[in-house]
Amino acid sequence: MRYFLSASLAAILFASSLAQAESGTALKNDTLRKEPYNDAKTSGQLKRGDKVDIVRKQGAWLQVKSAKTSGWVRLLSVRRAASTGNQAAGVLSVASGRAGTGQVVATTGVRGLTEDELKQAQFSEPETKLLESYSVSAADGAQYAKAGGLKPIKLGYLPKPVATQGENP
C-alpha cells in the first residue's frame, strides 16, 4: 500500500524526468570535447545550469547532448538527474526491488535518526564488542583487495581549490 502510494506519487512528481532515460545539469562552465580526452578538439561549451541529455559514460567522461550542442564533458561537471545512471546501477536497482523510480526515496516515509534520539542513546558495550570483533588486519584487507584485482597507487591529495565558487575556465 505504502509502496503503491510512493510509486504513484513519485510517478506524478517525476513524470517529466522519467520520460527520458537520463538527464543532467551542468554544475559549471566547461568545454565540450569531441572525444573523452582533455586534449581532444573542442566541440562546444556548456554553461552552468544548462540541461543536457546524457548519452553514456566512459571513465571520467560523459557524452552529452543539449539543444545547442553535444560532446564529451568531465563527469564531475554534470550532475545527473536520474541517479541510477546508465551503468549496471539501473539493473541493480531493479534486482533489489527499488526499481522504476530513481527518485522513489522522496517518499520513503522514514522518519530518520534524530538528534534527540542520538542524545538519549545509551552506550552499548555488547554492540561495541561486536563491532570490534568484525575488525580485520591490514594484511587481511590487502589480501581481499588483491583478490578483487585492486592495485594500490601513489596519489597526492587534492589541494583545496582557490576559488570556492563555481565559475571558472
Next chain:
Amino acid sequence: MKKTAWACLFASLLSLPPQAMAFDLGGALKDAVEKNAGDLINDKNSNDADATQAKPEGNSLANINWKSPSKEDEIKLGREIAGNLLGAAPLVKNPALQQYVNRVGRWVASQSERSDLPWHFGVIDSDDINAFAAPGGYVLITKGLYKRLHNEAELAGVLGHEIAHIVQKHQLKVLQKQQLLSLGAGLLSGKVAKGNLAIEKVIGSGAEISARSLDKDAEYEADRMGLILAARAGYDPYGLPEVLSDLADISSNDGSIALLFKTHPAPGERLSALAEATSNTAISLPEGKAVKNRFYKLEDK
C-alpha cells in the same frame, strides 16, 4: 546524579556568550569553532596527518589529556561515542556484510597516513541515510545509505570520506575545543569545581557528537581526501561523486536524510566543490575499478 551534572553543565554553558554555546547543534557550534578554533581546525597544511605518538596514560576516561590527546585517548573517546551510537542503532546482524565492509574499509584506511589505528567499520540498523566517524578509527554507515550503493568503489568513497575525518581529527578538534570552552565556563561560573570533566559530560550523551555539524571546510576536505583514498586503493575515484549525485536527488523533506542535510553542505554543492578540486589542477585521476561483481548486496526485507 547524572541529571544534576547535566544541569550544571548546561547552566554553565548558558552563562557563556553565544559563540561559546558549544552544545548547540546548529550554527553556534560552527561559530564557536570558526571564531575560536580556527587555528585548531584549519591547520597550516590541512593535508598533513600528524603522527600521534602513543603515550601510556591512565585508563580512566576522565584522564584524557585534552591539550594533546594521545592515540589511546583518541581511541577511548571514539569507542565511547561509537558505543553510544550503537545504543541508538545496533549493528545489522549480518556477519558476512560486516566482514565485507571491514575488509573494504580497512584497505582504504591503509592508504591513509593513519594506517596504524585499529580501524572498525560497521553497518548500523537504521533506514536513515548517513554515515558517522568517531575518533580513533570508528566508522559506521547506516543500512539506509548502504542500500543505495551500487558497487565497492562507491562504498570505498563513502568510507574514505569518514576515514578522512578521523585522519584529520575533525571531530577530535571540535571535542577539544568544546572541552576547553566547558572548562573555561566552569572556571568562570565556579560551577565546575575540578579541572577535568568526566568524559560523559564532554561528549554529552555521546552519539550526537558524531552527527554534529563540522565546519563546512572540513566536509569538503573529507570529500577531497575520501575520493583520493579510494583512488589510492585502486577503486574508481568517482564512487563518492556517484553517491553524492544520488543523494542530491533525495528531497530535503525526506526524514531519512534530514540529519545528513542538516549537518553537511548540500550534495550538489559538495559535487561542485569536488568538480572544482579535480578540474583546476593538472591532476589526472586514474580510472580504477568499480568492483561490482563481489559487492555485497543487502536485500530489502
